[in-house]
Amino acid sequence: MIVKYFATLRKITGVQEENINAKTVGELLEIIEGKYGKEFHDSIFSGENFKKGVIILKNGKNVIYLDNLNTKLEDNDIVSIFPPVAGG
Amino acid sequence: MIGGYTGKILRVNLTDEEINIEPLNENYARKYIGGRGLATKYYMDIVKDAKIDPLDEKNAIIFATGPLTGTPSPSASRYMVVTKGYLNNAIAGSNSGGFFGPELKFAGFDMVIVEGKANRPVYLFIKDGKVELRDASHLWGKDTHETTDMIHKELGDDKIEVACIGPAGENLVRFAAIINDKHRAAGRTGVGAVMGSKKLKAIAVRGTGKIQIADKSGFTNVLKDKLKKIKENSVTAQGLPTYGTAVLVNIINSQGLYPTKNFQFGQWEHANELSGESMSEKYLIKNKACFACPIACGRITKLDDLDSEGPEYESLWTMSADLDIKDFEKVIEANYYCDKYGLDTISFGGTLAAAMELYEKGFIKDSELDGIKLKFGNAEALVKAPELIAFRKGFGNKLAEGSYRLASSYGHPEFSMSAKKQELPAYDPRGAYGHGLEYATSNRGGCHVRGYMISPEILGLPEKLDPLKIEGKGAYTKMFQDLTAVIDSSGLCLFTSFALGADDYKDLLNAVTGFNYTTEEIMLAGERIWNLERIYDLNAGFTKNDDSLPPRLTKEPMPDGPNKGSVLPLDILLKDYYKARGWDEEGRPTKEKLKSLDL
Structure with a gap:
């Protein structure tokens, strides 16, 4: 599936998007953390929970309204990951 | 001792060129705080007839600071322009940052109230308590950048802060802005046209005074605590400083509420190419902070020989996705021209978007257009439009009336994506119901910064709300609107x-003013301000029927993206909201509610 990174996460990953295969959102994040390390983890998590304002979308739907870390993923899904950002 | 306020209000009548200085009403200050709230109270005391024509000589326009403006409090830069707006006849409160507001305080005034009409162009010069009306005949016709530079030169001081109108304000464009610091705008509601009608080209201020703090040692601790919160918050310490407000483009687009082609769609395929991330990569020179701001979301951008600021998120959206224009450089250029000529960018783009849809659907004919095709995607139309509108040249004269009057003149007001005739900002409410409620109930018409429900519904701050749920949205929107009234004031x-909440604002206000508010009292002040504005609008002739949105949002299902099929259930949301506000079914504050607010 395609994983898209936004805002300050792009400074950590060095890419805007990449192909990674995983069965769930939790598994996907573990793979990404393995690749980019603590800096990525700390951008997303506070302890075991998502940081306030972190948004993870599966095909534009926030995973907290799906099955959160257990949300199932398929090959043609697009996952978008945002650190806490705002504007207006 | 009451701190924060200078204790003086400057009153200028342009008809007879009379200048008076009055003491601040301290009871009003405590009840309405300052800025938006206090100025609205003063405005309603002075201009009794709510049905007055905004351009009438008897209309007043007020430039108001708050008690924290100009103090070392975080981001204490704001001043508010309050009048009856020319765009929609509602109470207009349009605020701006930069350095003008603090300078006005340093020059000795909490507020400037301007009444009457000058018989020739004039500008007001305020320097450390001394006030002078000066001839502005030589400035009339100049843009906001030229005006600022010329005032600096003729007064021999480039530290003078200038808030002025450009040709758009002079030519009474319905959505003319007041510009300070060349690129900061009190943009919305047409306040620039009211200033233009009074032949008041600019207010120039210079001050060296100090603002008293009621509890100096307490303030030091409070300030330290609030700055720490801002520095530790991911949004205010990283997201906004790194990418500016346009960091929102991808987040709003990905969630399917990024209005595209006049709100016909909710996603734009080119969003990532014209986003905060790509602007930082290609055009950003450095960040720019307003007075005492630790966030510094402002963008200084460079494009060939054009040194500009922004575009901010809303401006970027309205000139790209809403018009389907993919040329980032043309967007930067058009945004620059809007600042230069003194136009509100949101209404500018929203009006152009409505015109493009009317053109593509065959209502606007080529014969009306002086050779410029108003097709979606036409970047040439985008960069030419600011000048045509500001000088009311050719078809620009029709665009200068704003989208609602434009679309109505062709018999199709439904193509104006506006609320109370003011163009909507960059979020399709079919993807965020509370935000739609905010659009419909904003006292100044379609607006995102009277109760920014995108924050909880989409960004998850301060907590995540389901954007497509109805339950509880009335009370939450009310709470956000009341708190925003406190911050604006x-x-x-x-x-x-x-990064900060109601308790933090209470701490700052108490340390600076010495008023010793409770958190409940400041929230009550916010509610009082909101109800005062509502009373004004009702007196001006607005009714429940004006708490409405275009049928595209309430009847046409979203055609694409993650919100496909969604419509905004506004009627249900409004009932819930009126109840939460303690208003009757017609949206009028009840006697009991007014009594509880001491109104």
Whole structure:
């Protein structure tokens, strides 16, 4: 599936998007953390929970309204990951 | 001792060129805080007839700071322009950052109230308590940049802060802005046209005074605590400083509420190419902070020989996705021209978007257009439009009336994506119901910064709300609107609210003013201000029927993206909201509610 990174996460990953295969959102994040390390983890998590304002979308739907870390993923899904950002 | 306020109000009548200085009403200050709230109270005391024509000589326009403006409080840069707006006849409160507001305080005034009409162009010069009306005949016709530079030169001081109108304000464009610091705008509601009708080209201020703090040692500790919160918050310490407000483009687009082609769609395929991330990569020179701001979301951008600021998120959206224009450089250029000529960018783009849809659907004919095709995607139309509108040249004269009057003149007001005739900002409410409620109930018409429900519904701040749920949205929207009224009245920037809450604003207000508010009291003051504005609008002739949105949003299902099929259930949301506000079914504050607010 395609994983898209936004805002300050792009400074950590060095890419805007990449192909990674995983069965769930939790598994996907573990793979990404393995690749980019603590800096990525700390951008997303506070302890075991998502940081306030972190948004993870599966095909534009926030995973907290799906099955959160257990949300199932398929090959043609697009996952978008945002650190806490705002504007207006 | 009451701190924060200078204790003086400057009153200028342009008809007879009379200048008076009055003491601040301290009871009003405590009840309405300052800025938006206090100025609205003063405005309603002075202009009794709510049905007055905004351009009537008897209309007043007020430039108001808050008690925190100009203090070292975080982001304490704001001043508010309050009048009856020319765009829609509602109460207009349009605020701006930069350095003008603090300078007005340093020059010795909490507020400037301007009445009457000059018989020739004039500008007001305020320097450390001394006030002078000066001839502005030589400035009339100049743009906002030229005006600022010329005033600096003729007064021999480039530290003078200038708030002025450009040709758009002079030519009474319905959505003319007041510009300070060349690129900061009190943009919305047409306040620039009211200033233009009075032949008041600019207010120039210079001050060296100090603002008293009621509890100096307490303030030091409070300030330290609030700055720490801002520095530790991911949004205010990283997201906004790194990418500016346009960091929102991808997040709003990905979630399917990024209005595209006049709100016909909710996603734009080119969003990532014209986003905060790509602007930082290609055009950003450095960040720019307003007075005392630790966030510094402002963008200084460079394009060939054009040194500009921004575009901010809303401006970027309205000139790209809403018009389907993919040329980032043309967007930067058009945004620059809007600042230069003194136009509100949101209404500018929204009006152009409505015109493009009317053109593509065959209502606007080529014969009306002086050779410029108003097709979606036409970047040439975008860069030419600011000048045509500001000088009311050719078809620009029709565009200068705003989208609602434009679309109505062709018999199709439904193509104006507006609320109370003011163009909507960059979020399709079919993807965020509370935000739609905010659009419909904003006292100044379609607006995102009177109760920014995108924050909880989409960004998850301060907590995540389901954007497509109805339950509880009335009370939550009310709470956000009341808190925003407090922030707008205090003189702080709304962006501090990503890191601070009601208790923090209470702490800052108490340390600076010495008023010793409780958190409940400041929230009650916010509610009082909101109800005061509502009373004004009702007296001006607005009814429940004006708490409405275009049928595209309430009847046409979203055609694409993650919100496909969604429509905004506004009627249900409004019932819930009126109840939460303690208003009757017609949206009028009840006698009991007014009594409880001491109104």
